[in-house]
Structure formats: structure tokens, C-alpha cells
Amino acid sequence: MTNLDIAHSSRPAPTVAPVAEPAAKPSLVGMTRARLGEALVEAGVPERQVKMRSAQLNHWLHNRGATSFDAMTNVSKDLRAALSQRFTLERPEILTEQISKDGTRKWLLRLPAQGPRQRPADVEVVYIPEEGRGTLCVSSQVGCTLTCTFCHTGTQVLVRNLTAAEIVSQLIVARDRLGDWNAAAPDGAVVPTDGGRFVTNIVFMGMGEPLYNLDSVRDAIEVMADGEGLGIGRRKITVSTSGVVPEMRRLGEETGAQLAISLHAARDELRDVIVPINRKYDIKTLLEACRTYPGASNARRITFEYVMLKGVNDSPAEARELVRLLAGLPAKINLIPFNPWPGSPYECSDWETIEKFSEIVFRAGYASPVRTPRGRDISAACGQLKSESKRLRAKEREAMEAAE
Known part of the structure; x- marks a missing residue:
């Protein structure tokens, strides 16, 4: 097993989300075909190949569940390298x-x-x-x-x-x-x-x-x-x-x-x-x-x-x-x-x-x-879901910006 906190019949302790910057590279996971096409254009794929390459990415990401660009065996090494330089396949x-x-x-x-x-x-x-x-x-x-x-x-x-x-x-x-x-x-x-x-x-x-x-x-x-x-x-x-x-x-x-x-x-x-x-x-x-x-x-x-x-x-x-x-x-x-x-x-x-x-x-x-x-x-039944995330007030946002 992983190091996840797995509990039977117990509730997770409240969590406080730390201040963090967004990931330097966005993840391709969950993107529509149109968004995947935009990512491919950004990676230098010629327009005439975008539709085909989008279908390939969609298959690997959402049909096969790929967690690494290296797993995409029908995608060229050059394209895999270009994608990995700009994007990730990270999940939440x-x-x-x-x-x-x-x-x-x-x-x-x-x-x-x-x-x-x-x-x-x-x-x-x-x-x-x-x-x-x-x-x-x-x-x-x-x-x-x-x-x-x-x-x-x-x-x-x-x-x-x-x-x-x-x-x-x-x-x-x-x-x-x-x-x-x-x-x-x-x-x-x-x-x-x-x-x-x-x-x-x-x-x-x-x-x-x-x-x-x-x-x-x-x-x-x-x-x-x-x-x-x-x-x-x-x-x-x-x-x-x-x-x-x-x-x-x-x-x-x-x-x-x-x-x-x-x-x-x-x-x-x-x-x-x-x-x-x-x-x-x-x-x-x-x-x-x-x-x-x-x-x-x-x-x-x-x-x-x-x-x-x-x-x-x-x-x-x-x-x-x-x-x-x-x-x-x-x-x-x-x-x-x-x-x-x-x-x-x-x-x-x-x-x-x-x-x-x-x-x-x-x-x-x-x-x-x-x-x-x-x-x-x-607490997984209908009407019981809730997280500890909170909306930031203006002063909290200003404090975050000052810290950065």
C-alpha cells in the first residue's frame, strides 16, 4: 500500500491548505480534446497532425490511464520530450x-x-x-x-x-x-x-x-x-x-x-x-x-x-x-x-x-x-460532504501577495 491515510469508519482530521504557488507545468489529465489540441500546438505539432495526436493523447490519458509520457509508445520520442517539458500527467x-x-x-x-x-x-x-x-x-x-x-x-x-x-x-x-x-x-x-x-x-x-x-x-x-x-x-x-x-x-x-x-x-x-x-x-x-x-x-x-x-x-x-x-x-x-x-x-x-x-x-x-x-x-452519504477549504478575504489575499 501507499503512505495514504486509510481509515475504516473514521473521519479525517481537519486539514489546512498551505499557501502555495500553482504548479509550474499544468497537467494534461482531464482535458477535452480541444484543450489537448491547444497543448499540442504549444508543443510544436503541425496543425495538420493535431487531430490525430489529440486522439492519441486522449486514448493514453483517459482510456489507458497513463501516468508517464514514456508509456505512450505510438507517440514519437521527440513529441513525448516536448510534452514533458511543458506539461505533467499529475493527478490531484x-x-x-x-x-x-x-x-x-x-x-x-x-x-x-x-x-x-x-x-x-x-x-x-x-x-x-x-x-x-x-x-x-x-x-x-x-x-x-x-x-x-x-x-x-x-x-x-x-x-x-x-x-x-x-x-x-x-x-x-x-x-x-x-x-x-x-x-x-x-x-x-x-x-x-x-x-x-x-x-x-x-x-x-x-x-x-x-x-x-x-x-x-x-x-x-x-x-x-x-x-x-x-x-x-x-x-x-x-x-x-x-x-x-x-x-x-x-x-x-x-x-x-x-x-x-x-x-x-x-x-x-x-x-x-x-x-x-x-x-x-x-x-x-x-x-x-x-x-x-x-x-x-x-x-x-x-x-x-x-x-x-x-x-x-x-x-x-x-x-x-x-x-x-x-x-x-x-x-x-x-x-x-x-x-x-x-x-x-x-x-x-x-x-x-x-x-x-x-x-x-x-x-x-x-x-x-x-x-x-x-x-x-x-460521512460519505448524501448531504454529508464538506471540506475544510475556506474562501480567502481580501486582507488574506494581500498578505499572500506580500509574502510572495
Whole structure:
């Protein structure tokens, strides 16, 4: 094994990101083909060769998981040398790797500073092995602008958006650690032995609101879905939003991803509290956008996520109102037992209450699976992700510049 801090059923100690300059050489890992083409031009590749060379790089980086330019045997030595002088194949640093008793894995990753006025930033990514599939929950922001009251990430202010390459690199790290490449497993890979498969599905349900960083999310999906690279089908990529209505159509048109709505209430007065963005885009406005979401059909149903909060949103009346609201929509309702976190104002609904709620929804003709909590013991479950990265104030940035 490596010298990673690997813990079973324990939480990593809080980390403080040191002041650091960005890497002298950027990494090619996670870049779109267009960005790889720009890198090749910078390395002196003639324009007529860029398309072919981009395809080669994409294959080695995102299909084979190459960690060294020397591994790229069908790339000339001169080009490999030119690329290595200007770029690296570095991944984000893994600060901690935790393994739950149920097989869920959580990595805390450190991303390099993006400029002289920034610090490195930390994000969390979670791998959930299941029979016949493996789901990776990725982050799109460091922190979050929203303040959903059931969500631990919502207690952390937004630090910054992630780049497309930083989003993709979360999948790269997961495949490194799982030995999930079209090549031999690297030394130290933690290959699942619990009946789960490698990464087959991606959900943008980690830290951040994806539709407030849509350009990067779109480009990241382009890389993830590339059949000659990472090869995750678009129908196996789901983007969850709390309801950023103006960007929903664009998400569907530009990514072809599956849509999930973080709903959690069937009445505006309650959703205003649980999911405050509802004050800007109410339930009626949100559902109108769902009805016109590109590609939505009975074969591609929209998932409505509903966290079960004891005595708050879990009554039979709430279930009946939820069914009434979704009438005519190609929908699946995903009931999520609340996952507690330190200082949370809520408790999880009793199991009997959840079953009654699910039965009402099911009898109305909607699939209503109750999501089995995964990774609770390592704070890797839905709504529990949070890093120690903090947004710098102006005086802190000035101090950093003076120190440099």
C-alpha cells in the first residue's frame, strides 16, 4: 500500500491548505480534446497532425490511464520530450482515503492553486459499489452558494468553481485507486472484493450546485462520455440540481445527461426553508422546466430526490401532494433517509413512516425506491460532504501577495 491515510469508519482530521504557488507545468489529465489540441500546438505539432495526436493523447490519458509520457509508445520520442517539458500527467493529491464497512470509499483530494491569489482547495469524492454497477459521486464546486438546511456542504461557503479537468480528475483518481483501466492495475490499487463493479455511473451530487458551473460540467461530461476515452455513456451520467431553472434546458441540450431534481418538499412555504433557492424559482416554475427538459420521456425519467425529515416533510398529506404535483411527468421519486451531520437541525424519519410515504407514491404509479444509506460511518452519504477549504478575504489575499 501507499503512505495514504486509510481509515475504516473514521473521519479525517481537519486539514489546512498551505499557501502555495500553482504548479509550474499544468497537467494534461482531464482535458477535452480541444484543450489537448491547444497543448499540442504549444508543443510544436503541425496543425495538420493535431487531430490525430489529440486522439492519441486522449486514448493514453483517459482510456489507458497513463501516468508517464514514456508509456505512450505510438507517440514519437521527440513529441513525448516536448510534452514533458511543458506539461505533467499529475493527478490531484489524495489527502485521505476512507473505506466504509459497507464498501463505500471516500477520497479527500487536494487541487492545486489556480493562481497566485489562491490556495490549494480540497474536495470530496465518493465511490459506491453495488451489485452490477459502481457509482462515483463527483463534486463540481469547492463549497456551495446554496444553503439547503439539510445539507452539510451548505454550511460551507463557496470557495470557487472547479475546472472541467478538475471534475474529470476525480474519476481519474478513482480509476487509479480501483485499478479500473484498460491496462494492468497500478501498484497500491484498492480493487473491490465486495461484489461491486468498477465505475459505471457518474452522479453530480457531491459538493456544489452543478448548474452554477455549467460550462465546466458540460466540458467534463464531454470528456467522461468520450467513447475512445473514459467511455461513460451519457445515459449513465446524472446531474442533480436544486432548481437553477434558467440553466436546465441548456444542460439537456448540451450534455444529454440524465436530470435529477433535489426537491425535498411539495409545498412552497416548506421548500423555501429546506431549499432556499425555491424563493427565486418556486415549485411551479421548476416543474414547468422539468416538463420541457430535452429528452425526458418514460424511457428517460427525471429523478426527484426527497430527503425524509422526521416531522417536517414525511406525512401522508405531503406524499399525496407530491403525487399531485408530479402528475403527467415522466418521473421517479427517490426517497432518501436523512443522513445526520454535526449540528444538523433534523432527524431521520422513522422507517415505518418512510414505508407509508413510499407506498402512497407507489400506488399512484411512480417508482419510489428508498435509497439505502451508504457510507454513513465515514460521512460519505448524501448531504454529508464538506471540506475544510475556506474562501480567502481580501486582507488574506494581500498578505499572500506580500509574502510572495
